[in-house]
Amino acid sequence: MAIVRKAACPLNCWDSCGFQVTIENGRVTKVEGDPDHPITKGKICARGRMLEARTNSPERLMHPLKKVNGQFQEISWEQALDEIAAEMLRIKETYGSTAVLHSHDYANNGILKNLDQRFFNCYGGVTELYGSLCWGSGIEAQKWDFGNAWSHAPNDVLNSRNIIIWGRNVARTNMHFYEKLLEAKKHGSHLYVIDPLYNATAKLADQHISIKPGMDGILAAGIIKEILRLELEDKEFIEQYTHGFADLLQLVNSNSLEQISEMTEVPEEVITKLAYIYGDRPASTYMGLGMQRYENGGNTIRLIDALCAVSGNIGIDGGGANYANLQVGQSFAFDELTLAGRKQSFRQFSIMKQAEEILAAKDPEIKMIFVTCGNPLTQLPDTNVAEKAFSSAGTLVAVDQFMTDTAMLADYVLPAATAFEEEDIYYSSMYHHYVNYGPQLVPSPGEAKPDLWIWTQLADRLGFGADFEFTREEWLNMTLVPLAEKGYSLEALKEQHTLELPVNKIPWQDRKFNTRTGKFEFTSSLGEEKMGNGKLSLAVPKESKWRNPALAQNYPYSLLTIHPMRSNHSQNYHLLGDTVKVKVEIAANIADDRELKNGDFVRVWNNRGEVKGYISILPAAHPNTVNIDEGIWKKFGGSVNQLTSSTESDNGLGSTLYDCLVNLEKIE
């Protein structure tokens, strides 16, 4: 008999949807949206639906595997755990615990997935990764400007007179916000999309502003310049609630509008129009997670924040510089969960440069890499170096559900449960203010196990089993302690399946910013402290004709690596059938210049590597722009990261995956 139960999407996504899952004979047979979820209201995307195929796939890993003489062999859990624990003990005694590197990502956003950190902290502390391949530089930028990265509640967009969607294709990656935009348009809001690609969101807009990739910060500076010339700024806000305006003024006066137009490839009259749009308050800005993936990425987000501040669109209904929403994650307790104080020693590698750092590591060298919730072999920049690094450690352990590129390289592969096979809470929406509950719905197939079981077993063998002697209920309650003080309970969450968190719906309404000065900072005190300079600059991408004309001569096209439509990063490609192939999307001018047509097979290359794929022409994309979706596995043609660079962003906490010039040619 079929039963339907409420659950939650575990994927790293803006929307954090509520699910209704059908179970028949102990098997998940359908994943649909929960019509009662206050934000996602019964609608989910194909990536969420595909969790059914992911759970039932015949390719699921069912048993622990060990590589012997280059071949994987099934082994018992007993053997796998005993051997891994013995090797961890040997490494700790011989080289110290930091000879183990913990590589992790966000394949599943269950709160208990953070227990991997507790495990490695109790082990003694390992080599950890800092920074983020995705949004890190933007988060850091907003911490410099506002003191935190907070966004407005979803319904507030209905208060906006003008809505500027800047580099976020909500139709693909934030579908419930797309619905809100339709509603806002019906209410009379005007919608503007700034993006190098004419995407499905741009089609909804009153106007699409096509921009040269990586030049968003320069455009923001141009709009500020025009706002000031036209006296559209919010003088009161600037005088009373900001710090460093004189520095900003000096900066925007250092370039002419003509120069800014030439660099951004946005016409001067469009920049002037955008100044009027921002001056016609309330104007809300919703940024995406691509335009910060440049060497100038932190500065880009900071200039957009500055634009929102100068125009008086901070802390007001219908305004906001909406990038991330850390208020949601900040509502939970992590210190109790992860026990950071238990580390006896630790070392940190940059997440972007981890491959180079692994290869160069001394005192101690990296002897073991333990991979959780990630597939670094497709997701790290500069894949060829990443593969060399991950092959160099004595032992590579991967916890996964499928034989990903990383698992293929591993010495031990431990089969993990899917989200429907373990209870957790999903707390990390980047868009709305709700936390969702996900019960265990079905047992794991074969010998697949939840990560928590793996940590508990290994902890027992390594002598700190007592640190993992808690029930699921106790673990979940541990994370909810700060909310329990405000009247929230696990029981209520289980009963209602989702709860609205007690966070600010209109951040900074009280004009009290979490910066050193208590003001919005055009010149950042935190930036000054960390990097020796907190001033904004008119920085451009590292790989651009302005910074490196010779490179731009050899590699004339800007490469984007956007989020795929049907896969959450690299997670679903193997479930998409035989049709998966690398699609090389190009602007029309490239097709004309190189005499290419749809379906032509091409080689895309630069000084780091090459990718081969099939041409698809984007008639309205910004000239000289190429896109290859991220995450494609080796067996389907390989990751676009064979082309990308491991350079860090300007504030040290983000990637530069889009800061990438390439060339291409037709091949047979």
Ligand code: SF4
């Ligand atoms: S991937 Fe995002 S939009 Fe799709 S179902 Fe999951 S949370 Fe919802």
